[in-house]
Amino acid sequence: MKKLGALAILFAMVFIVSCKDEKKTENEGETTEVVVEETTEKPKHWGYDGESSPEHWAEIEKESTCGGSHQSPIDIVTANVVSQASGLKASDIHYDASTLIHDVTNNGHSIQYNFEAKDNYVDFKGKRYDLVQFHFHAASEHSINGMHYPLVVHLVHVSSDKEYVVLAIMVEEGKESKTFDFIETYLPVQAGETKTIGQPHSFSKYILGNFEHYYYKGSLTTPPCTEGVNWFIFTEPLSISAAQAKAIADLMPRYNYRPTQPLNDRKVYLSK
Numbered sequence: 001m002k003k004l005g006a007l008a009i010l011f012a013m014v015f016i017v018s019c020k021d022e023k024k025t026e027n028e029g030e031t032t033e034v035v036v037e038e039t040t041e042k043p044k045h046w047g048y049d050g051e052s053s054p055e056h057w058a059e060i061e062k063e064s065t066c067g068g069s070h071q072s073p074i075d076i077v078t079a080n081v082v083s084q085a086s087g088l089k090a091s092d093i094h095y096d097a098s099t100l101i102h103d104v105t106n107n108g109h110s111i112q113y114n115f116e117a118k119d120n121y122v123d124f125k126g127k128r129y130d131l132v133q134f135h136f137h138a139a140s141e142h143s144i145n146g147m148h149y150p151l152v153v154h155l156v157h158v159s160s161d162k163e164y165v166v167l168a169i170m171v172e173e174g175k176e177s178k179t180f181d182f183i184e185t186y187l188p189v190q191a192g193e194t195k196t197i198g199q200p201h202s203f204s205k206y207i208l209g210n211f212e213h214y215y216y217k218g219s220l221t222t223p224p225c226t227e228g229v230n231w232f233i234f235t236e237p238l239s240i241s242a243a244q245a246k247a248i249a250d251l252m253p254r255y256n257y258r259p260t261q262p263l264n265d266r267k268v269y270l271s272k
């Protein structure tokens with residue numbers, strides 16, 4: 001069970017911001033002639049397929065930062081990483097032994113577990129980041145030397161001034177995981193469905209035994225692709241059974257991961 005460690009879960013509530021249908025209001029009472037330019041039909045929602053796929057996000061989501069130069073995910077080239085402490089230590093992870101998970105939702109992009117109580121948080125460089133949700137991507141979004149894991153868990157933490165810490169735990173197929181037993185308990189949830197949980201679960205024991213991680217500054221990997229996100233990608237994967245992986249993956253859109261983005265002028269650090 002050493003792999004349970006995986007910090008169990010972060011992520012960006014933000015990551016999975018639900019898309020809103022935009023409706024135009026029209027001034028029907030106008031007597032003056034107004035030329036209304038029709039915009040061309042565009043997908044209402046971002047997604048992972050066809051015209052809504054990641055390469056179109058910057059145009060679909062005009063207010064987003066998806067076209068920025070410090071985006072995530074990235075491919076981590078281990079030969080280029082710099083060994084340097086990230087400033088995040090195992091003792092900075094404060095996950096309550098018994099914490100309430102408010103609900104699990106299938107938002108059409110991922111399966112996401114939401115927290116209401118602020119029982120779980122990380123301290124990073126003197127600031128508190130509360131765990132608000134965790135979700136999954138299949139395959140993993142970040143890759144290591146070009147290799148993706150079949151699944152990843154993103155634990156999203158947000159500070160009071162809306163900055164982010166996301167912990168990424170790679171998942172590989174192997175032995176069954178007790179962590180995922182709990183996760184499976186509330187599945188399935190179909191797209192658009194939310195199930196209230198309200199049950200206490202223990203997270204503290206799921207924190208990675210091996211705290212080695214990559215660190216860099218990137219972005220949310222879904223629109224609005226906000227930059228300045230502190231990414232921590234743990235090197236030790238969590239192991240789950242093939243059946244467990246399938247239970248999660250079957251409920252999500254196929255290939256719900258954003259392709260890797262250019263590193264540009266950034267550096268990736270390896271912290272032990």
Ligand SMILES: [Zn+2]
Pocket residue numbers: 011012015135136137154221
């Ligand atoms: Zn994510």
